[in-house]
Amino acid sequence: MTWTDEELVAKSIRGDADSFNELVLRWERPIYALAYRTIGREEDARDVCQETFLRAFRALPGFRGQAKFSSWLYRIALNLCRDWIRRERRTPVVQPPEDVDLLELAAAAEPSESIEDLVARQDLSRLVERAMALLPEEQRTAIVLKEYHGLTFQEIADLVGCPLSTVKTRLYQGLTVLRRELAKNPRTKGTML
Amino acid sequence: MTDTLCGYANRDETIVGFLYDELDADQRRDFNAHLLTCTVCRDEVAGLRAVRTQLARWEPPALTSLRSPVPGASRPGWWQTVPAWAQVAAALLFLGVSAGIANLDVRYDQNGLSVTTGWNKAQPASPKLGTLQTSEGGPRLVTSPSDGGTKLVTDPSAAAAWRADLAALERQLRTELRAVQASSPAAQAVRAASSSDAETLRRVRVLLDESEKRQQRELALRIAEVVRDVDTQRKADLRNIDHTLGLVRNDLGVEVMKQRQSLNLLYRASQRQ
Numbered sequence: 001m002t003w004t005d006e007e008l009v010a011k012s013i014r015g016d017a018d019s020f021n022e023l024v025l026r027w028e029r030p031i032y033a034l035a036y037r038t039i040g041r042e043e044d045a046r047d048v049c050q051e052t053f054l055r056a057f058r059a060l061p062g063f064r065g066q067a068k069f070s071s072w073l074y075r076i077a078l079n080l081c082r083d084w085i086r087r088e089r090r091t092p093v094v095q096p097p098e099d100v101d102l103l104e105l106a107a108a109a110e111p112s113e114s115i116e117d118l119v120a121r122q123d124l125s126r127l128v129e130r131a132m133a134l135l136p137e138e139q140r141t142a143i144v145l146k147e148y149h150g151l152t153f154q155e156i157a158d159l160v161g162c163p164l165s166t167v168k169t170r171l172y173q174g175l176t177v178l179r180r181e182l183a184k185n186p187r188t189k190g191t192m193l
Numbered sequence: 194m195t196d197t198l199c200g201y202a203n204r205d206e207t208i209v210g211f212l213y214d215e216l217d218a219d220q221r222r223d224f225n226a227h228l229l230t231c232t233v234c235r236d237e238v239a240g241l242r243a244v245r246t247q248l249a250r251w252e253p254p255a256l257t258s259l260r261s262p263v264p265g266a267s268r269p270g271w272w273q274t275v276p277a278w279a280q281v282a283a284a285l286l287f288l289g290v291s292a293g294i295a296n297l298d299v300r301y302d303q304n305g306l307s308v309t310t311g312w313n314k315a316q317p318a319s320p321k322l323g324t325l326q327t328s329e330g331g332p333r334l335v336t337s338p339s340d341g342g343t344k345l346v347t348d349p350s351a352a353a354a355w356r357a358d359l360a361a362l363e364r365q366l367r368t369e370l371r372a373v374q375a376s377s378p379a380a381q382a383v384r385a386a387s388s389s390d391a392e393t394l395r396r397v398r399v400l401l402d403e404s405e406k407r408q409q410r411e412l413a414l415r416i417a418e419v420v421r422d423v424d425t426q427r428k429a430d431l432r433n434i435d436h437t438l439g440l441v442r443n444d445l446g447v448e449v450m451k452q453r454q455s456l457n458l459l460y461r462a463s464q465r466q
Contacts, residue, residue, distance in 0.1 A: 028256065029256055032253070032256045033253045033256075036253040036254070037251070037253060042253075042254050045253070046256065049256070118414075118417075119417060119418070119421060121250065124247070124250045125250050125251050125252050128247055128248055128250055128251040129251055132251065143248070146213060147245065147248050148248075152215065153210075153213075153215055165206060168205070168206040168209045168210065169205060169206065171209045171213075172205040172206070172208060172209045173205075175209075175212075175241045175244050175245075176241070178244045178248070179241060179243070179244045182244060188247055
């Protein structure tokens with residue numbers, strides 16, 4: 001039987017640790033992806049992810065269900081990312097690994113994908129990553145939440161605590177900067193109009 | 194952005210809403226109509242859509258599952274992964290060690306059956322304090338106040354009767370042992386051990402196969418990477434060579450032109466003379 005997030009939360013509050021672990025398994029990947037795309041460092045993103053679930057577990061008795069569990073988790077993760085950025089006092093720098101993680105690549109590769117395609121895909125991913133790293137934190141967060149997590153404008157506004165119009169403006173400005181940056185690169189220039 | 198030539202109301206927000214399909218029906222219809230006439234907005238929407246396509250290519254590194262951050266969550270006990278034969282061996286070892294620590298001493302002599310524990314060897318003495326007589330003439334558990342050990346002592350006069358009882362008990366035990374031998378824990382342990390060994394072998398083979406495949410993939414990818422690097426270097430070198438050749442050609446051209454000009458001058462001078 002598949003439990004909903006809310007049911008698992010209720011069971012966790014009653015002391016069922018396995019239910020909380022089920023929530024962790026369900027949400028660790030999205031939270032890690034959010035952290036990685038926000039701060040751009042693999043190890044730190046993993047730490048943020050772990051800390052997010054620890055804080056959520058501790059704060060679970062106070063969770064009243066006024067928001068979706070996922071929104072609540074996103075808020076915790078975003079706050080931790082902001083703390084990280086302030087603590088580091090620097091713009092997050094995306095740090096692609098020195099060498100391509102081949103095992104990871106191989107695991108992620110489609111069966112029909114050639115090695116050349118694989119390397120090209122990884123290169124493009126890095127290009128986007130670098131372009132995203134140029135954006136101010138607010139714009140990057142808005143784009144990450146919208147583009148990779150499918151939140152509505154209103155949900156993003158609630159999460160980051162700003163007006164709806166500000167979210168739209170940040171998205172527009174961020175996308176425009178990305179368009180300009182990606183158009184500079186020969187590999188993506190052809191696709192940019 | 195304000196550097197556009199289009200004055201559509203709330204243009205930036207509308208474009209974003211249009212891109213992410215978050216306009217209401219009226220707004221969408223109006224903006225669609227606007228796009229038919231405004232090339233600036235049409236180009237921008239197309240450009241931003243292309244950005245979204247590129248964004249889809251960004252993949253974070255894979256995440257190995259977090260370890261459970263919740264204390265007390267049930268996990269399979271480590272003993273559940275230990276083979277049955279090892280558990281039996283561990284139990285026997287534990288009993289042996291326990292007996293050693295307790296200095297268990299079992300004797301059967303002219304004084305009858307005697308089981309003693311404790312490290313301080315007490316002299317065979319008649320029981321004093323702490324004697325527990327289980328039945329008249331039968332064995333007694335004796336706790337020695339001097340060394341804290343416990344002794345099971347039998348009376349010599351009742352030894353013969355006890356020997357007969359013990360022989361009967363032994364016979365009964367042997368019969369029962371034979372009956373349960375087929376399903377004894379030891380037999381089960383042996384069976385479990387053999388099946389466990391087969392399972393272990395199977396796992397090892399799977400691991401080896403996976404490792405081999407990984408290594409092959411890694412090698413292929415490394416080679417691809419090297420080829421790509423070499424190719425990039427080759428292209429860079431070719432560019433440099435082209436550039437250098439171009440410079441040489443330019444220099445030659447300039448030189449040839451100067452020569453021609455000098456010759457022309459000489460020719461004109463000679464014509465005048």
